[in-house]
Amino acid sequence: MRTQTIRIAHLFPELLNLYADQGNLAVLTARARARGIEVKVVPIKLREPIDYRQVDLIMLGGGSDREQRVVSEALASYAPDLRHAIEDGFPFLAVCGGYQLLGHSYELTSGELLPGLQALDLVTKAGTSRLIGNIAIELPATLKLARSTVVGFENHIGRTEHAHQALGRVLAGHGNNGVDHAEGIFLKRVIGTYIHGPLLPKNPHLADLLLSYALAYRGDERTLEPLDDTMEWLAHDQMLARLNVARKERLEEGE
């Protein structure tokens, strides 16, 4: 079955929009349209219900501590359905604060514990300094994407730890906690990451991966036709060069 429209639920945009999530939405929308697929963004305000039958992809961004506290207080009502959806392979993009909220809890510098969605087995604790700067990571080989690097910017005081597969191995920058060289999380069809900048413009392979996840969840297994991403890869490669990371291209593997 070919899908005509991808519906993206943007969670709590009135609170969690610190790192230009509009940019991620703009990229997903434009890249879907270039393949003749419409995108409908459904903003879901805090305390409004999510109807999982009516959406194909969820995006959760980051906010300030104050805003994350407001969100955290209202998360309990979402948790059971969301856990179930993730288990079921529902595609999910969570960035910065959104990534932290997927876990058990976020412990602030003050010691205060903000409960998370408890959807993934990860915990976050505030550190003593912010981890800030440009970052490059290498994606797991199992993903088999045309390019294996992801670049962007990170800025977080939270140190996240988990035992799942990371989104990538840190080539330059800090990652989840600045210690174990892991960045983000990659589980079922969930991508959680500290990388913004925003994430998707300079990483078109990830954008297409999310789009194909959204299609696949509805049973549409098509391969997205390639687009002209000269400009995207130029920006990507410039950042790799700045970070002294060698450009990595995965060789096409036969079917």
Next chain:
Amino acid sequence: MDVRSWIAFVVASVTAFVLRVTKRAGTSLPGYLATRISPNLLFYVLAKLDRCVIVTGTNGKTTTNALLKSLVAQDEAWISNAMGANLLQGILSALLPELTWRGQLRVKRAILEVDEATLPRLTQRFQPDMIIVTNVMRDQLDRYGEVDATLGYLYESTRDETVLLVLNADDPLAASLGKGRLNTFYFGLSDWPEDDLLRQEVRDGAFCLQCGGELLYTRTVFGQMGHYHCPICLAQRPFPQFSMRVRERQEEVEIHEEIRLQSPIAYRVTSPLLGIYNAYNLLAACSAARLLGVNPARFEAGLAQFTAPIGRMQTFPGNPPRILALIKNPTGATMVLRSLEGTLNGDPLCFVINDADADGRDVSWLWDIDMESFVLRSPHVSGWYCAGTRGADMALRLKYAGINPAQIQLLENAADTLKVNAEEGGSVYILCTYTALHPLANRLEAMHT
């Protein structure tokens, strides 16, 4: 003066002299060296001031600073860091030329623009007579952490209630600094030509700081500016003692002044700058000038002497003329673009985006600029040019705002934007971040003189 401070003073003075003789304008270098040698020197000099006004906030500091100086410095000299060097070393660099070898100040009044994150370090040891907060918005996130952190710095710096605090009432974040505080005055717009309800801007203060409720706006200006109230805890926009009415396409604005125990007065002022954001800067400057005792009858004469700081859309005459504008955060950039909407007529538009510390290393903010509205309303751009260390990021921003990639050209050097030509009768517009501003302005000066 202690010995270290005196050594710092000597080193800074010699450095400033050498820079002057060799015609190299390193605005903060003398102050940088001096603060490295002695952190006390700055506070020694500040203590010598009779009067000190500090201008802080996210947008409009430099312009407000320059406007206020033009209003107050008609008869007497005032020191100011007019070049926008607003960290501790920049402030010291501005003060040092007026310090005599005997350790006295020749000019004892100063208007200082101070970076929000720097302000607490200043107010820890020195209390000015007045602090003006223009607004609190999203700036370069990596430097400030978050908007809340900025607000925290400002809150901490304004707790001494003997200091006169002048706040923007239309900005719920800036206005929150004055809650329950003595010696606090507000300014705000009472009427303006156009409300913008449909723009997709980032509203940084859209939530009530008292109770977390979503603020309701009866009118909006831009960003989170407007007439707001909280429907839950009933917190309201504070009453502004200084309110301004701006009319469509009129340079003349009207200020209504209503201070407790004084009879209300009104006066008209001719705005030397266009754009609704400059109305706020003018109002902030006029409010502060009134509180400093300047007669409004003298405002016109002062403003006639005003010259806009660099990067505020000056035209550098030539063929083609080139217009230079500083952009450094989403709201500021959106406002600059909005003011260009009606002006562009087949002209090329250049962006120079750097990511040094002073620019903000995180360029996420490019994606919070309301580029889409601009593209929808301004189809008459003949070419889009991007340069700077993050020129490629800007090019992507334009592509995803709907510009045909074939029309976007990535230039290798910032200076290449000065080679971009316009059609007969057209102009070239250059929007750039902070570290690109002065090099471009210097080259433009050289080209056109």
